Amino acid sequence: MSTEHLQHFIQRTIPMTNEKAQVLANKFERVELEKNEYLYIEGKISKATFVLETGFIRSFTLDSKGNEVTTNIYSPFCFVNDVLSFFKQQPCTENFQTITPCVLWKMSYEDVQANFHGMPEFRELGRMMLITNYSNLKVRMLGMIKDTAEQRYLKLIEQHPAIFQNVSLKIIASYLGITDTSLSRIRKEITQK
Amino acid sequence: MSTEHLQHFIQRTIPMTNEKAQVLANKFERVELEKNEYLYIEGKISKATFVLETGFIRSFTLDSKGNEVTTNIYSPFCFVNDVLSFFKQQPCTENFQTITPCVLWKMSYEDVQANFHGMPEFRELGRMMLITNYSNLKVRMLGMIKDTAEQRYLKLIEQHPAIFQNVSLKIIASYLGITDTSLSRIRKEITQK
DNA sequence: CAATACACTTCGCATTTGACAAGAAATTAC
DNA sequence: GTAATTTCTTGTCAAATGCGAAGTGTATTG
Structure with missing residues (x-):
């Protein structure tokens, strides 16, 4: 190889x-x-x-x-x-x-x-x-x-978009320091803007 | 010197x-x-x-x-x-x-x-x-x-007691990742035990 | 195809935590 | 020594967050 x-x-x-x-x-x-x-x-x-x-x-x-x-x-x-x-x-x-x-x-x-x-x-x-x-x-x-959890989420998307195609939101949430429930709420708020 | x-x-x-x-x-x-x-x-x-x-x-x-x-x-x-x-x-x-x-x-x-x-x-x-x-x-x-905030507090007292004689609780609380209000509540609970 | 598992969202509820304000205690300044 | 400032505690209230459960959609497996 x-x-x-x-x-x-x-x-x-x-x-x-x-x-x-x-x-x-x-x-x-x-x-x-x-x-x-x-x-x-x-x-x-x-x-x-x-x-x-x-x-x-x-x-x-x-x-x-x-x-x-x-x-x-x-x-x-x-x-x-x-x-x-x-x-x-x-x-x-x-x-x-x-x-x-x-x-x-x-x-x-x-x-x-x-x-x-x-x-x-x-x-x-x-x-x-x-x-x-x-x-x-x-x-x-x-x-x-x-940063707030939302800011950390937005930064992660911006800097490592590939992660979101390969890693479950449960793991990402935990990495961001929140539960998957909270992450779900944050994602909802962002799409509504 | x-x-x-x-x-x-x-x-x-x-x-x-x-x-x-x-x-x-x-x-x-x-x-x-x-x-x-x-x-x-x-x-x-x-x-x-x-x-x-x-x-x-x-x-x-x-x-x-x-x-x-x-x-x-x-x-x-x-x-x-x-x-x-x-x-x-x-x-x-x-x-x-x-x-x-x-x-x-x-x-x-x-x-x-x-x-x-x-x-x-x-x-x-x-x-x-x-x-x-x-x-x-x-x-x-x-x-x-x-660790929980209480565990972090107890560890700090154990490992660096001198800090408590020289640093305000406001700064210590912030270092522990909580507000001075929360630290005060934790201290109260501990003394009541 | 049906059955199962998994990922994600959403709801209601309980808990935690912070913000603010008041007051007591301690420290500092004059 | 007194006044002013700071530190610490405590109470009430509001906001944020987690938890458990339910529901939906997607992917996987036999």
Whole structure:
């Protein structure tokens, strides 16, 4: 299978020559997953890190009442991992599950370790993964604070319309921090305007 | 003024010899601030990074209705900075303000840059700053999802009792994601148990 | 095709939470 | 020490939100 798109993703993330990017891309293993398969389980230690090429993935955890709460929805191309669990080899704090069939690129913890010291580009990629994740989390956190549920919904439609063709409104609602009932009400109000 | 405590903080963060830690510590400049002074202003680019030795600081932003929402409360010893603004030299997304008089250790962006390449310990400290901030943010985010306001309140008392002697309940309530009215009700219920 | 499951919407009701205002207590300023 | 300000609590009321159930439409399966 072609690593062409993966290579471009790497170059978008960290500028480097085609050759270097090709070397890095070849260190990933292609993985296909069905719908509803798990990448990470809460409480277990992450053994691999992923890049998503096609499909949709969500991370979720349980609230105090036992309800599943979606913490993130991943659409391609992007890193998919529990960075803290992976780098610090501590238990995952969330579950990661495919929402649709997915094509992923996988690298094991051992492979990352083996390449980390020899290749500066590798370290840079790891660093960028951390910064990207942190940045996304912060944007999300501030969005939760500053915006109303309706504003978050409109932003999501605008920025990730593909999610609405592939992910159920129940999961989207949970990601927006509301129930599917409330989301339904919001959608009704918007169409009436 | 003695850099002794700063040096120990550095060594707790990244294990290194006393000599190395002393060199690093000496690159910080001691700063004293009054109550209610600002370290960072939303929209401006961070020019310095801080370590808090004594006092309390909060970060906050405005929600869609213009209310101040406290995003974090900092108590010593800890890093205080808008990491993304500092490292990527992009506008701050929050305001940082002293809640009490504070003693801080400051390093300018230029000094960090000047030392970053020569000293591996420096890079490590920067990396650890990023990881610590990310980890804290993630714990906070998950706490907001998984716990009730009462549970968050009890955890804060348990883990940072000193905050309750130095920070107003209005700010604490906002940090917990509720109004001061709700916090007052929670406190009442707890004492009645 | 029929049966079943699933996704989404909608209704009524209960609960939670916030907004506002009043008042008590504590702190600060002069 | 007194006045002024701020902080904290408490009550009432209104709005927002979640919950459970019912109903509709769509997709899936045997």
